[in-house]
Amino acid sequence: MRIAHFADSYFPTLDGTVTFLDGLARSLQAQGHRTVLVVPNEKKRLSRRVENDVLHVGSLAFRFAPPGYRATWEPAIHVNSRLRDVEVDLVHIHSPFAAAYLGLHFASLRRVPAVLTYHTLFPAYAALYGPRWGSKMWAKVITRRSRQVANRCDLVIANSKPMIPVLEGYGITAPIQLIPIGINHDVFAQARPTGVVRRRFGIASESKLILYVGRIGTEKSVDLLVPMLKDLRDRFDAEVVLCGQGGQVAALKQTAAHLGISDRVHFAGVIRDPHELARYYGDADAFVFPSQTDTFGAVVAEAQAAGLPVVAVGVLGSKATVEDGVTGLLAEPNPIDLSRQVGRVLSEPALAERLGAAGRRRAIEYSAGAIASRHVDAYNALLHRSAALTAA
Numbered sequence: 001m002r003i004a005h006f007a008d009s010y011f012p013t014l015d016g017t018v019t020f021l022d023g024l025a026r027s028l029q030a031q032g033h034r035t036v037l038v039v040p041n042e043k044k045r046l047s048r049r050v051e052n053d054v055l056h057v058g059s060l061a062f063r064f065a066p067p068g069y070r071a072t073w074e075p076a077i078h079v080n081s082r083l084r085d086v087e088v089d090l091v092h093i094h095s096p097f098a099a100a101y102l103g104l105h106f107a108s109l110r111r112v113p114a115v116l117t118y119h120t121l122f123p124a125y126a127a128l129y130g131p132r133w134g135s136k137m138w139a140k141v142i143t144r145r146s147r148q149v150a151n152r153c154d155l156v157i158a159n160s161k162p163m164i165p166v167l168e169g170y171g172i173t174a175p176i177q178l179i180p181i182g183i184n185h186d187v188f189a190q191a192r193p194t195g196v197v198r199r200r201f202g203i204a205s206e207s208k209l210i211l212y213v214g215r216i217g218t219e220k221s222v223d224l225l226v227p228m229l230k231d232l233r234d235r236f237d238a239e240v241v242l243c244g245q246g247g248q249v250a251a252l253k254q255t256a257a258h259l260g261i262s263d264r265v266h267f268a269g270v271i272r273d274p275h276e277l278a279r280y281y282g283d284a285d286a287f288v289f290p291s292q293t294d295t296f297g298a299v300v301a302e303a304q305a306a307g308l309p310v311v312a313v314g315v316l317g318s319k320a321t322v323e324d325g326v327t328g329l330l331a332e333p334n335p336i337d338l339s340r341q342v343g344r345v346l347s348e349p350a351l352a353e354r355l356g357a358a359g360r361r362r363a364i365e366y367s368a369g370a371i372a373s374r375h376v377d378a379y380n381a382l383l384h385r386s387a388a389l390t391a392a
Helices: 016-030 076-082 098-110 122-129 135-151 163-169 196-201 222-232 249-258 274-283 298-305 317-321 335-347 349-366 368-391
Strands: 002-006 034-040 054-057 059-061 070-072 090-093 114-118 155-158 176-178 208-213 238-243 265-269 286-289 310-313 329-331
Touching (some): 002 016, 002 098, 016 368, 070 098, 090 368, 098 135, 155 163, 163 176, 196 265, 196 274, 208 222, 222 238, 222 335, 238 274, 274 298, 286 335, 298 310, 298 317, 298 349, 310 317, 335 349, 349 368
Parallel strands (some): 002 090, 090 114, 114 155, 208 238, 286 310
Antiparallel strands (some): 059 070
16 A cells, blocks of 8 residues: 655654654555655755655744644645655545645545544644634634544544544544554563663662653643642652653743752653663653643553553543553642652552553553554555445
């Protein structure tokens, strides 16, 4: 099968969508399928040629998005000419914005079906990254755009069960199918304590290391983490390590200084190498995920694959990856309840071991190869339906 993927973000930007897209493409290729990625470059200039199965197209800075994100702007007819030697059976779109219109136009030119994966709860970002005026209006605009794009596609993929009613609430009437995000399971399942991360930040072996991985932005509710740690330190010798970057780093450092725990809050920056990231999972005692906007939370599945007990705010994607009391603990979206649930994991070794073992078993379902196979099944079913309609 030959699939063209269209997205509005790609390396060097690093987020869950980019990581998933790269992993999906690699897994599909390993299974004998041909993929080409149509993604934004870092400049406005038009694309030139496909290199290593990637076509970098012209892009513009996207003002209403986290820093570093860009929107594709290249005409579909130009992209079609650049891909004239690439046969395509299906188009898979990973954004409801500029990449979607490019992908839909390309699919129309090639007369092939189009699939949309809805990765992000975009309307929730309106108040955070949209114009300071009219955030409710901006959210309605994003919802309408999402509906319009999705209903022009032949299939919409939701990456968690809780997202299906959300998408239906947008007015999406196209068929919706559940396929979770895939992770590099083989790498994270090998995570073991090495002491490397503890030595890097001067964290004693007897101290409890709490890990967060993800963008350090308002949309991830990272503002809960430092007050959570302050409350925890009344009962435990604990420290937190945050892997990622984003606009809230300075604010978190200021809060840590105000609370007198600056030396217990550590910022590792973006960890691009999955083997290096596995060392962070391996050295941690617990993983905490406060986000209320993630549609799946791939880092939660990574932590589970590593055998870490997970504590997450019980909203949307986290409710799909964390079965409360079985594969992790769910908390209310406030620092005190997060502290209480993390404290349970830290004070009850048997509970931590049981949650970690169950999470490790569950995470096998999210291996990149298994998720790629589920996509192939969905692609084939769609192609068969399209062929039947054409024949009729």
